[in-house]
Amino acid sequence: MNTKKINSLFVPTYKRDGAPLTHGKGSLLFDAGGTAYLDFGCGIAVNSLGHGHPALQKALFAQGRKLIHSSNLYFSQPQIDLAKLLIKHSFGKRVFFCNSGTEANEAAIKFARKWAKKQSPGKYHILSFSDGFHGRTYGALSATAQDKFHAGFEPLAGGFHFAPFNDIKAVKKLLAAHRFAAIFVEPLQGEGGVNSATAEFLTFLRKAADKHKCALVFDEIQCGMGRTGTLWAYEQYRVIPDMMTLAKPIGGGLPLGAVVCREDIALSLGAGDHGTTFGGNPVACALGVVVMNIIADKGFLKQVRVKGAYLLDKLTSLQKLFPAIESVLGSGLLIGVRMKADPAPIIAGCKKAGLLLIKANRNTVRFIPPLTVKKTEIDRAVSIFTSVLKKQPAKE
Numbered sequence: 245m246n247t248k249k250i251n252s253l254f255v256p257t258y259k260r261d262g263a264p265l266t267h268g269k270g271s272l273l274f275d276a277g278g279t280a281y282l283d284f285g286c287g288i289a290v291n292s293l294g295h296g297h298p299a300l301q302k303a304l305f306a307q308g309r310k311l312i313h314s315s316n317l318y319f320s321q322p323q324i325d326l327a328k329l330l331i332k333h334s335f336g337k338r339v340f341f342c343n344s345g346t347e348a349n350e351a352a353i354k355f356a357r358k359w360a361k362k363q364s365p366g367k368y369h370i371l372s373f374s375d376g377f378h379g380r381t382y383g384a385l386s387a388t389a390q391d392k393f394h395a396g397f398e399p400l401a402g403g404f405h406f407a408p409f410n411d412i413k414a415v416k417k418l419l420a421a422h423r424f425a426a427i428f429v430e431p432l433q434g435e436g437g438v439n440s441a442t443a444e445f446l447t448f449l450r451k452a453a454d455k456h457k458c459a460l461v462f463d464e465i466q467c468g469m470g471r472t473g474t475l476w477a478y479e480q481y482r483v484i485p486d487m488m489t490l491a492k493p494i495g496g497g498l499p500l501g502a503v504v505c506r507e508d509i510a511l512s513l514g515a516g517d518h519g520t521t522f523g524g525n526p527v528a529c530a531l532g533v534v535v536m537n538i539i540a541d542k543g544f545l546k547q548v549r550v551k552g553a554y555l556l557d558k559l560t561s562l563q564k565l566f567p568a569i570e571s572v573l574g575s576g577l578l579i580g581v582r583m584k585a586d587p588a589p590i591i592a593g594c595k596k597a598g599l600l601l602i603k604a605n606r607n608t609v610r611f612i613p614p615l616t617v618k619k620t621e622i623d624r625a626v627s628i629f630t631s632v633l634k635k636q637p638a639k640e
């Protein structure tokens with residue numbers, strides 16, 4: 245089937261071409277046409293252990309043989325094991341499992357409102373920041389301060405307010421005007437263009453959340469779980485949130501999301517207040533246990549930092565050679581090359597040359613390889629990227 249025919253099968257919410265992907269191994273993906281790609285998109289920051297990791301395959305088959313689904317009416321051992329690991333390795337005392345990042349944020353919005361309304365019924369407003377991304381369902385979408393995701397879907401949910409990212413003055417103004425249940429922020433924005441929160445900003449948000457008795461929620465769906473070289477991005481800021489939302493790599497490639505939270509927030513919820521049929525599925529959680537056990541290891545995290553610094557350095561050195569590059573941003577293995585023009589042709593050129601990269605916001609090329617990527621693969625990726633940049637018509 246050609247691309248046009250395949251696309252005619254689907255609601256056209258994605259722009260796709262090329263042969264279907266068939267299998268993967270480590271940092272490589274292969275398509276039905278026999279082409280191999282170096283996967284520096286990583287299933288949008290999901291395949292942190294690369295493709296076909298033997299420990300994930302083993303857990304997948306072992307749990308698949310035992311029990312694939314049981315619902316949340318009953319306990320399952322993998323869910324208990326993963327909750328214990330998340331609590332052991334974070335600030336959190338309680339966990340809620342769901343299926344995706346959007347659902348994790350949706351749950352966190354509901355938890356924050358239930359908790360804050362116990363203080364006072366009018367305390368339901370939610371604050372989030374420009375260029376943030378929190379998901380596609382109405383609550384998570386309403387917290388996403390990017391017009392392009394809203395267009396055509398209005399009206400959005402009520403009670404959501406936006407301030408410019410890293411703008412303390414603007415936050416102060418909003419906090420004085422509304423009674424907030426929660427502040428949602430990504431310590432390192434992924435979809436928004438690989439923008440880091442400043443330490444001053446997150447420290448201020450922590451103090452403001454304490455002062456106004458609202459929940460500080462860190463969306464670590466993209467930047468958490470080792471991606472920035474520490475298990476959680478918040479560790480690098482020494483700012484502890486009240487809730488943290490997780491998804492993407494946590495299920496080892498299966499749909500899984502989680503809210504990790506403080507005890508008092510958790511205890512403002514009761515049986516039946518929130519729920520999901522599939523969330524915390526035993527197979528996904530069994531893979532989550534493997535992912536956590538590997539990524540939480542200090543030696544593993546160190547090699548992420550070393551390789552991240554290596555990639556950042558190589559990309560930064562390109563800036564001197566190519567005036568089309570505006571800046572190189574990010575931390576660990578979540579790195580963005582901000583271009584002066586739309587980078588879509590560069591990303592398409594890289595794909596043609598066997599390197600998968602992802603666009604972030606209007607003008608940034610995201611490098612998100614598996615955390616297990618080899619140095620030689622980084623060299624190869626940078627070499628392909630360089631050769632594609634060389635072929636771009638000069639604009640400056």
Ligand SMILES: Cc1ncc(COP(=O)(O)O)c(C=O)c1O
Nearest residue numbers: 344345346377378379434465466
């Ligand atoms: C920071 C962040 N939050 C939330 C989401 C939504 O997650 P999902 O696509 O699993 O619903 C994403 C997805 O890209 C994300 O990067």
